Amino acid sequence: MAKLPLIVFDVNETLLDLETMDPIFQRIFGDRGAMRLWFANLILYSAALTVAGSYVPFTDIGGAVMKMMADVSGIKITDADKKELTDKFSTMPPHKEVPAALRKLRSAGFRLFTLTDNLLEVQTRQLTHGDIVDLFERRFSADGVKHHKPSREAYGHVEKELGTKPSDMCLIACHTWDTLGAVAAGWEAALIKRVGNDVLGVGPQPNIVGNSLDDVANQLIARHRAG
Numbered sequence: 581m582a583k584l585p586l587i588v589f590d591v592n593e594t595l596l597d598l599e600t601m602d603p604i605f606q607r608i609f610g611d612r613g614a615m616r617l618w619f620a621n622l623i624l625y626s627a628a629l630t631v632a633g634s635y636v637p638f639t640d641i642g643g644a645v646m647k648m649m650a651d652v653s654g655i656k657i658t659d660a661d662k663k664e665l666t667d668k669f670s671t672m673p674p675h676k677e678v679p680a681a682l683r684k685l686r687s688a689g690f691r692l693f694t695l696t697d698n699l700l701e702v703q704t705r706q707l708t709h710g711d712i713v714d715l716f717e718r719r720f721s722a723d724g725v726k727h728h729k730p731s732r733e734a735y736g737h738v739e740k741e742l743g744t745k746p747s748d749m750c751l752i753a754c755h756t757w758d759t760l761g762a763v764a765a766g767w768e769a770a771l772i773k774r775v776g777n778d779v780l781g782v783g784p785q786p787n788i789v790g791n792s793l794d795d796v797a798n799q800l801i802a803r804h805r806a807g
Contacts, residue, residue, distance in 0.1 A: 583748075584690050584804055585768055588738055589716075590729075590753035591696040591703055593619075593774055595793075596672035596710060604664055608655065616776060621645045623757065626697055626728040635726040638697040639666065670702055674710040675774075681793040682715045688801045695720045695738050695751070697728045718742075730761020750787075752796060759786040770796045 589595055598619065605614040622638075622645050629636050636644075643662055650657045686692060693716055696703050700721040707713035720738050727733035739746065746766025753759055754777045759769035763784035770788035771779060772795075779789060788803070790796035 584688075585750035586693060586742065586744060586748055587685060587690050587750050587752060587800070588693045588695045588720075588767075590751070590755065590758050591694055591698060591706060592672075593777075594752065594754045594772060595674055595678050595694075595712070596706060597675050598672060599775065600672050601668055604661075604668055608657070608661055609649070609653065614649065618642075618645055618649060621649070623755070627730070627757070630728045630731050635728075637699055637723060638728065639669070639699060639702060642669065670705045671709045672706060674712055675793065677792050677794045678710075679712055679715070681797045682712060684794070685797050685800065686715065688797075690800070692716050693718050693720065693738065693742075695722070695729070695734065697722045697734075699723050730757050730764075732761070732765050735762055735765040735767060750800070752793070756780045756786075760784050763787075770800065772796055 592598060602612045602615050605618060606612045622642050625645060626638060626641050629641065643665065646665060647657050682692060694703065698706070698721060700719065700723065703719055703721060704713065707716070720741065722728045722734045725733050725737035739749065750768035750770065751759060751762035752770045752772065754772040754774040756771060756777065756779065759771050760783050762769040763786065769786040770790065771786040772793055773789065773791050779785070788796055788799045790799055
């Protein structure tokens with residue numbers, strides 16, 4: 581069997597259920613769709629700040645985007661609202677298939693890691709709350725290099741820390757912007773088509789596409805057994 585790639589996971593929405601954030605946005609904005617707008621803008625502005633050469637921690641951007649949305653709508657955001665946002669974001673549960681799929685990959689010999697835009701302490705709290713933190717060998721944050729994904733520096737940070745080269749690596753994410761960055765950096769990538777996420781028909785394409793982490797895990801195992 582060919583050498584197995586090191587698997588690096590995105591965390592937010594890929595492993596954890598982002599839709600559990602809906603109620604806080606429904607309460608504040610009166611629109612459940614507001615959560616998706618918030619998250620899309622969080623990614624937009626984290627990337628924009630990175631391109632502009634101005635690093636801001638992910639949680640701070642999230643709070644600022646929420647306030648910007650509220651200001652546009654004439655809604656007052658309280659300190660309690662900000663705390664609830666932080667608390668909910670830090671305690672999102674894993675998608676139901678995630679724990680078993682992670683264990684399946686480990687049993688097949690894959691080494692598992694994470695790379696997220698979250699601060700390391702936020703990521704650790706998330707994965708600990710979801711009872712999956714021990715399934716990962718190491719956890720990485722874009723904060724370690726002050727460049728949010730999908731910048732080349734974010735993926736290079738993991739390579740440097742692990743002493744690997746791009747061809748050793750495989751990213752699993754449910755966001756096409758993340759797989760675009762990974763493939764452009766020379767990694768393999770697998771895309772999970774979570775709700776609201778799908779393949780973009782331009783740019784670097786993921787090597788594997790699946791409807792769940794279990795689906796992606798099965799494809800990865802079969803692909804590398806065949807290799």
